[in-house]
Amino acid sequence: MAIFRSHVLICGGTGCTSNKSQLVKARFEEKIKEVKLDKEVQVVGTGCFGLCEEGPIVIVYPEGSFYSRMTVEKVDEIVDEHLLKGRIVEKYLFKEKAKVEHAEEHKSLMEVQFYSKQKRVALRNCGLINPEDINEYIARDGYMALGKALTEMTPEGVIQLMKEANLRGRGGAGFPAGVKWSFAAPNKADQKYIICNADEGDPGAFMDRSVLEGDPHAVLEAMAIAGYAIGATKGFIYVRAEYPIAVRRLHIAIDQARELGLLGKNIFNSGFDFDIETRLGAGAFVCGEETALMQSIQGNRGMAKVKPPFPANKGLWGKPTVINNVETLANIPQIIINGPEWFKSFGTVKSPGTKVFALGGKITNTGLVEVPMGITLREVIYDIGGGCPGGKAFKAVQTGGPSGGCLTAEHLDTPVDYENLAAVGSIMGSGGMIVMDEDNCMVDIARFFLDFIVDESCGKCTPCRVGTKRMYTILERITQGKGTLEDLDELESLAISIKNSSLCGLGQTAPNPVLATLKYFRDEYIAHVVDKKCPAKHCKALLTYEIDKDKCTGCTLCARKCPVSCISGTVKNPHEIDQEKCIKCGNCYSVCRFGAVQKN
Amino acid sequence: MQNEFVLSKKSEFAELKEYIDSVKNSQGVTMQILQKAQGIFGYLPIEVQQFISDETNIPLADIYGVVTFYTQFSTEEKGKHRIGLCLGTACYVKGSQEILDKLADELDVKVGKTTKDKLFTLEATRCLGCCGLAPVMVVDEDVYGRLEVTKIPNILKKYQ
Numbered sequence: 001m002a003i004f005r006s007h008v009l010i011c012g013g014t015g016c017t018s019n020k021s022q023l024v025k026a027r028f029e030e031k032i033k034e035v036k037l038d039k040e041v042q043v044v045g046t047g048c049f050g051l052c053e054e055g056p057i058v059i060v061y062p063e064g065s066f067y068s069r070m071t072v073e074k075v076d077e078i079v080d081e082h083l084l085k086g087r088i089v090e091k092y093l094f095k096e097k098a099k100v101e102h103a104e105e106h107k108s109l110m111e112v113q114f115y116s117k118q119k120r121v122a123l124r125n126c127g128l129i130n131p132e133d134i135n136e137y138i139a140r141d142g143y144m145a146l147g148k149a150l151t152e153m154t155p156e157g158v159i160q161l162m163k164e165a166n167l168r169g170r171g172g173a174g175f176p177a178g179v180k181w182s183f184a185a186p187n188k189a190d191q192k193y194i195i196c197n198a199d200e201g202d203p204g205a206f207m208d209r210s211v212l213e214g215d216p217h218a219v220l221e222a223m224a225i226a227g228y229a230i231g232a233t234k235g236f237i238y239v240r241a242e243y244p245i246a247v248r249r250l251h252i253a254i255d256q257a258r259e260l261g262l263l264g265k266n267i268f269n270s271g272f273d274f275d276i277e278t279r280l281g282a283g284a285f286v287c288g289e290e291t292a293l294m295q296s297i298q299g300n301r302g303m304a305k306v307k308p309p310f311p312a313n314k315g316l317w318g319k320p321t322v323i324n325n326v327e328t329l330a331n332i333p334q335i336i337i338n339g340p341e342w343f344k345s346f347g348t349v350k351s352p353g354t355k356v357f358a359l360g361g362k363i364t365n366t367g368l369v370e371v372p373m374g375i376t377l378r379e380v381i382y383d384i385g386g387g388c389p390g391g392k393a394f395k396a397v398q399t400g401g402p403s404g405g406c407l408t409a410e411h412l413d414t415p416v417d418y419e420n421l422a423a424v425g426s427i428m429g430s431g432g433m434i435v436m437d438e439d440n441c442m443v444d445i446a447r448f449f450l451d452f453i454v455d456e457s458c459g460k461c462t463p464c465r466v467g468t469k470r471m472y473t474i475l476e477r478i479t480q481g482k483g484t485l486e487d488l489d490e491l492e493s494l495a496i497s498i499k500n501s502s503l504c505g506l507g508q509t510a511p512n513p514v515l516a517t518l519k520y521f522r523d524e525y526i527a528h529v530v531d532k533k534c535p536a537k538h539c540k541a542l543l544t545y546e547i548d549k550d551k552c553t554g555c556t557l558c559a560r561k562c563p564v565s566c567i568s569g570t571v572k573n574p575h576e577i578d579q580e581k582c583i584k585c586g587n588c589y590s591v592c593r594f595g596a597v598q599k600n
Numbered sequence: 601m602q603n604e605f606v607l608s609k610k611s612e613f614a615e616l617k618e619y620i621d622s623v624k625n626s627q628g629v630t631m632q633i634l635q636k637a638q639g640i641f642g643y644l645p646i647e648v649q650q651f652i653s654d655e656t657n658i659p660l661a662d663i664y665g666v667v668t669f670y671t672q673f674s675t676e677e678k679g680k681h682r683i684g685l686c687l688g689t690a691c692y693v694k695g696s697q698e699i700l701d702k703l704a705d706e707l708d709v710k711v712g713k714t715t716k717d718k719l720f721t722l723e724a725t726r727c728l729g730c731c732g733l734a735p736v737m738v739v740d741e742d743v744y745g746r747l748e749v750t751k752i753p754n755i756l757k758k759y760q
Contacts, residue, residue, distance in 0.1 A: 014728075014729045014730055015729070015730040015731070015732045015733065018728075018730040018733060018736070018743035018745065019730075019733065019743075019745065051732075052730065052731065052732030052733075053732040054732075055732055201726070202727075203687075203688030203689045203690070203692075203726055203727040204688050204689035204690040204727055204731055205727070206727070206729040206731065209729050241635070241672055242725075242726065242728065242729070243729070279628075279631070279632075280631070280632070280635060281670075281672075282631060282634075282635065282670035282671070282672035282673060283670055283671035283672040283726065284669065284670050284671065285726070296631065297628055298627070298628040299627075299628040299629060299630030299631050299666070300630070300662075300665075300666065301665050301666055301669040302669065302670070317627065317628075358731065360689070360690030360731035360732075360734065361689065361690050361693040361694065361731075361734075362693060362694070366690070366731050366732040366734070367732060398689065401689065432689065434689045434690055434693060435693075436693050440693050445692075445693070448689070448692055449689075458669075586698070590749060590750065591750075
């Protein structure tokens with residue numbers, strides 16, 4: 001095997017790929033050949049590093065130099081200076097944006113503020129190995145857990161160990177995986193199934209995609225372990241069609257595992273057979289719900305079913321089935337190798353281990369972070385995420401996506417685990433964490449989520465199909481300034497009925513964004529319905545645009561850009577907006593270079 | 601059913617038939633066949649659905665039910681360029697709605713529809729997963745990140 005003195009790791013996750021990291025990689029390979037370093041320096045395409053805001057990301061080892069926002073143009077200089085002459089190109093290194101001590105010093109990746117509080121278990125290989133090469137996974141103890149389970153442990157022993165570790169479902173509900181397995185194991189059937197739920201529908205959450213893109217074998221290995229534990233020989237991965245890179249890497253991984261006999265017949269000579277197929281979703285949020293997901297795999301409309309019977313008894317094609325989420329599975333090989341005590345050494349008593357969060361929205365360091373459970377929201381948002389950019393005030397953080405709630409500044413010191421988030425009116429969910437600042441209108445955010453739910457409701461049960469539509473109509477009315485105080489009561493009453501009477505998790509949690517915003521931001525609702533004002537200055541129907549006569553230079557730009565010609569004034573004299581004619585399109589506000597147009 | 605569409609797409613139907621024959625003995629392959637068919641034809645007109653129904657013995661009503669349930673499947677022909685603007689939460693809080701309004705305005709088309717000259721189809725998509733680039737839009741295979749309303753006309757010009 002060739003030995004290289006230096007490695008150039010280039011992120012090939014979706015975020016960086018969208019930012020043309022493949023071109024950067026191609027240029028590195030080309031240039032390294034040109035200067036005849038291709039026997040000494042290896043270029044490796046990896047999974048997601050997490051700090052997507054700064055992509056495309058390139059790390060050069062052994063120094064661990066962290067080059068951010070790479071472009072093709074920067075490549076030649078890095079090869080000439082760093083790889084050829086050993087001089088790190090300081091000007092292209094990542095610069096800390098968050099306020100930290102010694103921000104100016106050269107830091108390797110793990111010393112950067114963003115990574116310093118993280119503990120990577122599910123993401124441990126993401127950004128470190130080439131996901132398209134099974135040997136790199138094996139070199140990181142890959143398939144050792146499967147070997148241990150098959151050759152040293154009984155299926156009951158595996159389930160017992162998983163129960164002790166108390167790994168809770170990372171898809172959102174937090175049901176212990178070991179307990180789920182123990183329900184399916186004793187059922188007698190000619191066929192049982194393991195399903196990996198990779199239908200990551202929560203808008204703004206992308207941790208499962210990153211695991212599949214960065215470390216697909218961890219998921220395959222865990223599915224085989226789960227299969228051994230419950231006596232299943234067949235697995236399905238139900239993955240979103242919107243994740244083409246993840247799908248491609250899964251196919252590569254499955255083929256490589258089959259080739260080495262790590263999937264297929266008689267794995268590790270144990271007599272145990274297990275194989276995996278992928279199934280693509282077709283864009284339906286409800287298919288993240290397990291009964292709907294199984295319908296979709298069977299080729300039907302993805303509509304939820306009444307539980308019981310639970311999938312562990314009657315699942316896919318009526319056979320006992322265990323469904324685990326991607327992140328849950330990614331933890332399992334590590335738990336088998338290191339034991340439950342190791343796993344419980346992170347996190348809290350009730351929620352051991354780590355959780356991956358997708359930080360997004362109005363936050364300085366957008367990206368993926370894996371932290372021990374029990375960390376406070378403040379640490380995640382400020383210490384790791386760097387707070388809101390542009391000096392704006394933090395307003396809320398939305399967790400759990402369309403099923404979750406918004407939390408405010410007063411909750412920032414809440415330690416994050418399943419129970420604590422539920423106690424303050426939100427949920428853990430799959431781990432989306434969207435930060436909002438003073439410019440975001442919470443009524444509009446509630447409307448946004450309801451719009452999503454109305455679109456995604458499968459339509460089977462009336463409370464969800466009709467009820468959410470009614471809630472949406474009311475919210476739309478409020479954001480247009482036509483709401484009344486009675487509407488707020490109506491919203492609450494509808495929300496409670498829908499929660500209590502919907503068939504599946506989608507409907508039962510659909511009113512959460514409304515209930516949470518009504519609870520913590522009631523004053524914003526009141527401002528909309530009583531004063532007919534939007535405090536965040538977001539809802540267009542409630543805004544007026546005015547020109548500050550002292551600031552206006554009479555450049556006429558706004559008048560020229562106004563689509564309804566409602567701005568009058570002559571050159572070098574202050575202009576004026578005719579409020580009767582104004583359609584509140586905001587063009588004048590966005591084009592003015594002097595800050596003279598004001599939103600009120 | 602030998603209408604003009606079927607006659608003009610003989611090789612496409614042959615390709616689809618070959619695929620159906622290769623998978624039709626497996627369980628639950630409706631979605632895969634529809635995905636393949638949409639890949640071949642670009643959309644799923646009723647003639648294609650009827651063909652799949654005939655070949656698989658799955659009732660047309662069931663096929664139609666699946667096609668209309670999932671947003672990925674379309675029964676209408678798409679424009680030459682497909683614009684997908686992300687309306688995931690991270691993009692939304694960073695102002696993607698204004699971008700969408702601007703696109704609809706510039707192209708004079710409703711969201712989800714195709715322009716009269718069949719050049720563009722404007723779609724609001726679910727999270728594309730590159731939240732670091734929010735707000736994000738995809739035109740065919742090209743990704744445009746950190747969008748601003750004022751950048752839109754120039755981006756569109758590249759495809760006009």
